[in-house]
Amino acid sequence: MDPKIRIVTIGGSLIILVLIIELVRRRRLKEEYSLLWVATAVVLLILSTSYSLLNGLTKLIGAVVPSSTLFFFGLVFVVLLLLHFSVRISALERRLTAMIQEVGLLSLETEESRNAGGQEDLPEAPDRVQLP
Numbered sequence: 001m002d003p004k005i006r007i008v009t010i011g012g013s014l015i016i017l018v019l020i021i022e023l024v025r026r027r028r029l030k031e032e033y034s035l036l037w038v039a040t041a042v043v044l045l046i047l048s049t050s051y052s053l054l055n056g057l058t059k060l061i062g063a064v065v066p067s068s069t070l071f072f073f074g075l076v077f078v079v080l081l082l083l084h085f086s087v088r089i090s091a092l093e094r095r096l097t098a099m100i101q102e103v104g105l106l107s108l109e110t111e112e113s114r115n116a117g118g119q120e121d122l123p124e125a126p127d128r129v130q131l132p
Helices: 003-025 031-049 051-061 066-116
Strands: none
Touching (some): 003 066
16 A cells, blocks of 8 residues: 555544544543444554555455555445434434424313313413504
8 A cells, every 4th residue: 555545544543533532521422422433443543554454355345456445444434324323313303203292282281271270371472562
């Protein structure tokens, strides 16, 4: 592998590793996601430093250049991460819909119990103050 590409990949993986550790330290990234990112940075670092392993993987997947193997696995990682986030967003959307429905039902029950108890509704505040 070209020494320039090796330097860039090693430097990039070290930067990712340091950035992830710093984000976890500042509580900007949950530990649950940091494990995935740290593992990715370590695998990228191992592949960048071990040319024989990278060359073997390159031949295994049928790539021509070892650097394209790194980009291929990076792309696979990003696609899997996007799929994971899509699943998480879908689950959160379902939970949000259920909570909105529950709040609506509780609001309706509160209104009905207020009316059944003989309490009058408070008059609504006017939208605008009218000047004479």
